[in-house]
Amino acid sequence: MLIVSIWDKLVGQKEVVEELRQYAINRERLANSWLFTGAPGSGRSVAAELFAQTLLCEVSGGKGEPCGECEQCRMVEARTHPDVMFVKTNQKQYKVDDIRSKVMPIANLTPKIGKYRIIYIEDADRLRQESQNSLLKYFEEPEPLTIWILSCPNRGDVLPTIQSRARIVNLKIPSDLDVEMSLKQDGIEQKKAQDVSRLAAGHIGLAKLWANDEEQLKLRLRNSAIALGVHKTVDAVLFAEEVDKEADRLAEEKVQAEIKKDELLLRKELGLGENDKISKEFQSFFKSPNKDDLKRMINRSKQDYIDIILQEILMVYRDITLIQSQGKEELVYNQFDLDLIKKYSLALTKKEVEMRIEKIEEARKRILTNASLKLILESMFCSLLLPTRVLS
Numbered sequence: 001m002l003i004v005s006i007w008d009k010l011v012g013q014k015e016v017v018e019e020l021r022q023y024a025i026n027r028e029r030l031a032n033s034w035l036f037t038g039a040p041g042s043g044r045s046v047a048a049e050l051f052a053q054t055l056l057c058e059v060s061g062g063k064g065e066p067c068g069e070c071e072q073c074r075m076v077e078a079r080t081h082p083d084v085m086f087v088k089t090n091q092k093q094y095k096v097d098d099i100r101s102k103v104m105p106i107a108n109l110t111p112k113i114g115k116y117r118i119i120y121i122e123d124a125d126r127l128r129q130e131s132q133n134s135l136l137k138y139f140e141e142p143e144p145l146t147i148w149i150l151s152c153p154n155r156g157d158v159l160p161t162i163q164s165r166a167r168i169v170n171l172k173i174p175s176d177l178d179v180e181m182s183l184k185q186d187g188i189e190q191k192k193a194q195d196v197s198r199l200a201a202g203h204i205g206l207a208k209l210w211a212n213d214e215e216q217l218k219l220r221l222r223n224s225a226i227a228l229g230v231h232k233t234v235d236a237v238l239f240a241e242e243v244d245k246e247a248d249r250l251a252e253e254k255v256q257a258e259i260k261k262d263e264l265l266l267r268k269e270l271g272l273g274e275n276d277k278i279s280k281e282f283q284s285f286f287k288s289p290n291k292d293d294l295k296r297m298i299n300r301s302k303q304d305y306i307d308i309i310l311q312e313i314l315m316v317y318r319d320i321t322l323i324q325s326q327g328k329e330e331l332v333y334n335q336f337d338l339d340l341i342k343k344y345s346l347a348l349t350k351k352e353v354e355m356r357i358e359k360i361e362e363a364r365k366r367i368l369t370n371a372s373l374k375l376i377l378e379s380m381f382c383s384l385l386l387p388t389r390v391l392s
């Protein structure tokens with residue numbers, strides 16, 4: 001379907017879009033530092049990308065609207081614009097040294113080809129206090145052509161000194177209906193758009209992924225099926241092993257893909273092709289992580305992955321609670337498994353559901369410790385065993 005405005009990519013954020021457009025039109029009021037806040041999935045990085053495009057677009061940027069097609073727009077989208085830096089990490093925290101050596105040196109440089117230099121730092125809540133303090137000086141005495149955009153879930157996630165110097169833009173969690181409309185605009189049929197939006201609970205990226213990728217949707221639903229299918233202890237052990245193995249595989253894949261992507265980006269920045277030999281002067285830039293770092297990255301990614309599964313399982317029991325307490329089927333997040341959820345809401349007592357929710361929450365906390373992930377999963381799945389009276 002026809003996209004009316006590139007800003008439509010930012011779903012369910014009418015006020016934010018209007019605010020950013022106005023600043024792009026009246027640039028004398030343009031702030032140098034911004035803080036985009038919003039829950040994961042609300043579209044913080046999409047907002048940053050579109051804002052960067054609008055500020056740099058040569059065709060219609062002055063009207064508050066990126067054209068999406070000029071060289072500037074395309075380079076921003078492809079993350080190859082020499083004046084636009086998207087900074088993100090898959091670690092718990094940004095390394096102080098990375099911020100000092102990779103971000104700060106470019107902060108005050110004049111833009112090469114665009115009107116501004118734009119630096120976007122995703123998950124600024126992962127910046128150590130030391131890094132935040134060292135960035136503060138750029139916000140206090142801003143270089144007129146440098147625009148900083150920091151993003152984090154809540155404004156309180158960064159130091160008050162940063163909050164007070166930044167213009168704060170709050171992204172809401174998009175409503176199910178907004179997400180549904182956006183999916184329909186992309187050509188997804190009504191029923192699927194509706195069910196997938198409900199399942200994603202306001203996370204636009206997930207909704208799109210599940211609407212367009214049947215395998216991913218199946219994978220997502222498999223986890224709820226697991227939660228509702230633990231009948232015997234031997235099931236619990238098997239499921240724990242299966243989830244643990246899969247998490248290992250996905251974590252490893254994800255980390256390797258990210259390392260590869262970083263390398264490609266760096267090559268681009270240095271003007272090197274994918275297979276060009278790296279000359280001596282650049283070799284220090286291409287240090288691959290050592291064994292310990294790699295292990296840490298994979299483990300961190302595995303924890304994330306398992307936490308997502310636990311949240312999905314949690315959602316099943318929240319759905320059961322919804323039916324038990326309000327009896328309203330349309331409130332259920334997982335419409336795909338509605339029949340099973342209804343069955344369980346009758347079979348389990350409220351107390352039994354409550355206890356299961358507690359056990360899952362407990363497991364979510366424990367995965368952040370150094371305990372064996374497989375054992376945590378095993379003990380959690382055992383607590384989800386169905387009472388024998390339900391099975392008979």
Ligand SMILES: [Zn+2]
Nearest residue numbers: 057067070073
């Ligand atoms: Zn453009």
